[in-house]
Amino acid sequence: MNDAIDFDRYDRIRPIRWTGDALELLDQRKLPFAVEYVRCDDSDAVAAAIHALTVRGAPAIGIAAAWGVVLAAREVEAGNGVEALAAIEPALQRLNAARPTAVNLAWALARMRRVLAGAGGDWREVLAREAQAIADEDLAANRRMGALGAALIEPGSGVLTHCNTGSLATAGFGTALGVIRAGVAQGRIDAVFAGETRPWLQGARLTVWELEQDGIAPTLIADSAASHLMKTGKVRWVIVGADRICANGDTANKIGTYQLAIAARHHGVRFMVAAPSSTVDMDTLSGDAIEIEERDPGELFAVGGTRTAAERVGAWNPVFDVTPHELIDAIVTERGVIERPDEAAMRAAFGG
Numbered sequence: 001m002n003d004a005i006d007f008d009r010y011d012r013i014r015p016i017r018w019t020g021d022a023l024e025l026l027d028q029r030k031l032p033f034a035v036e037y038v039r040c041d042d043s044d045a046v047a048a049a050i051h052a053l054t055v056r057g058a059p060a061i062g063i064a065a066a067w068g069v070v071l072a073a074r075e076v077e078a079g080n081g082v083e084a085l086a087a088i089e090p091a092l093q094r095l096n097a098a099r100p101t102a103v104n105l106a107w108a109l110a111r112m113r114r115v116l117a118g119a120g121g122d123w124r125e126v127l128a129r130e131a132q133a134i135a136d137e138d139l140a141a142n143r144r145m146g147a148l149g150a151a152l153i154e155p156g157s158g159v160l161t162h163c164n165t166g167s168l169a170t171a172g173f174g175t176a177l178g179v180i181r182a183g184v185a186q187g188r189i190d191a192v193f194a195g196e197t198r199p200w201l202q203g204a205r206l207t208v209w210e211l212e213q214d215g216i217a218p219t220l221i222a223d224s225a226a227s228h229l230m231k232t233g234k235v236r237w238v239i240v241g242a243d244r245i246c247a248n249g250d251t252a253n254k255i256g257t258y259q260l261a262i263a264a265r266h267h268g269v270r271f272m273v274a275a276p277s278s279t280v281d282m283d284t285l286s287g288d289a290i291e292i293e294e295r296d297p298g299e300l301f302a303v304g305g306t307r308t309a310a311e312r313v314g315a316w317n318p319v320f321d322v323t324p325h326e327l328i329d330a331i332v333t334e335r336g337v338i339e340r341p342d343e344a345a346m347r348a349a350f351g352g
C-alpha cells in the first residue's frame with residue numbers, strides 16, 4: 001500500500017471559474033450529456049443558479065455565493081467597506097435565500113460581510129481576495145480530509161456513497177468523494193458503489209461521470225438496492241458528505257442518507273461523514289432545528305424530461321434528511337476525526 005496521494009491526477013474538474021469580471025459555472029443540470037459553463041454577470045444570476053442547481057453541493061454554493069458578493073460590489077459606489085456593505089446587503093440576502101439547508105452558504109456570506117465591514121478604500125480588492133481564499137481553503141481542506149478519512153479504511157474494502165460530493169460539489173477533490181479518491185489511490189478501496197440519488201440523480205449523472213474521469217470504475221446501484229448490497233458483505237463503509245453538521249453531531253445530507261445510516265448499523269457497516277469545518281454549525285443544537293429544503297414535486301414526476309408518474313398525482317419532495325449522530329461512526333473534517341460524535345466531542349473539537 002502506498003500512502004502518497006497524487007492529488008492532481010485525481011482532481012481535474014473545476015465547477016466554478018472566476019474570469020476577473022464574471023463567474024462561470026459548470027452547468028450541473030446538463031451533465032454528463034453536455035459540458036457547458038453558464039456565465040453570471042451579476043449576483044442575482046448567481047442566486048438564480050444556486051436555486052436552480054446549476055451549481056450545487058454545500059461547499060460549492062458557498063464559494064459561488066462569495067463570488068456573487070464580488071459581483072454585487074461592482075454595482076455600487078462606496079468610500080469604505082461599511083458603506084459598501086449597507087449598499088449590497090439586499091443582494092446578500094437574496095443570495096442567502098437561494099437554498100436553506102447547506103450552512104456553507106450562510107457561512108461564506110458571513111465571512112464576506114465580516115471582511116467587508118473591516119475594509120477601507122480598497123474594499124473591492126478585499127472582497128475578491130476573500131472569495132479566492134474561501135475557494136483555496138476548501139480545496140486544501142478536502143485534500144486533508146481525504147488523507148484523514150482514507151486512513152480509517154482497511155485495505156481491500158468496498159464502499160458505498162450517495163449523492164455527489166466530489167470536485168463538482170466543492171472547490172476540487174471533494175469531501176466524501178475525496179476520501180474515496182484517496183482510499184483508491186492508496187489501495188485501500190477496491191470497489192466503489194454509487195447510489196443513483198433520486199430524484200435529481202446526482203449519483204448517476206455526476207458521481208459516476210466524475211470518477212470515470214479519474215479512471216475509477218464505480219458500480220451504480222438503484223437507491224433501493226443499498227440494504228441488499230450491505231447484506232452481501234461487499235461494502236465496509238458508507239461514506240457521505242454533509243450540508244450541515246449540528247452541535248451534537250446530527251448531520252443533514254441528501255435525502256436517502258438517513259436510511260443508509262439505519263441500514264448500515266443493521267448490517268455492521270460503518271458510516272463516515274466527511275465535510276469541511278465550514279459545514280459545522282455549532283449554533284444549531286440538533287438536527288430537529290435544521291430547515292429541510294422542499295423542492296418542486298414536479299422533480300418526481302419525470303426522468304430526463306420524460307413523464308414517469310401518472311397525471312394529476314400528488315408528491316412530496318424533501319431533498320435533505322437528518323442522520324442522528326448515534327448512527328455516525330466518524331465525522332472527518334480537515335481538523336481531524338471525531339469517532340462516535342456527540343455534543344461533548346463536537347464542542348471539544350469546534351468550541352462554541
Ligand SMILES: CSC[C@@H](O)[C@@H](O)C(=O)COP(=O)(O)O
Nearest residue numbers: 056057058163165169241242254
Ligand atoms: C460536498 S457535498 C455534501 C452535500 O452537499 C451533498 O452530499 C449534497 O447533499 C448535495 O445536495 P445538492 O442538492 O445536490 O446540492
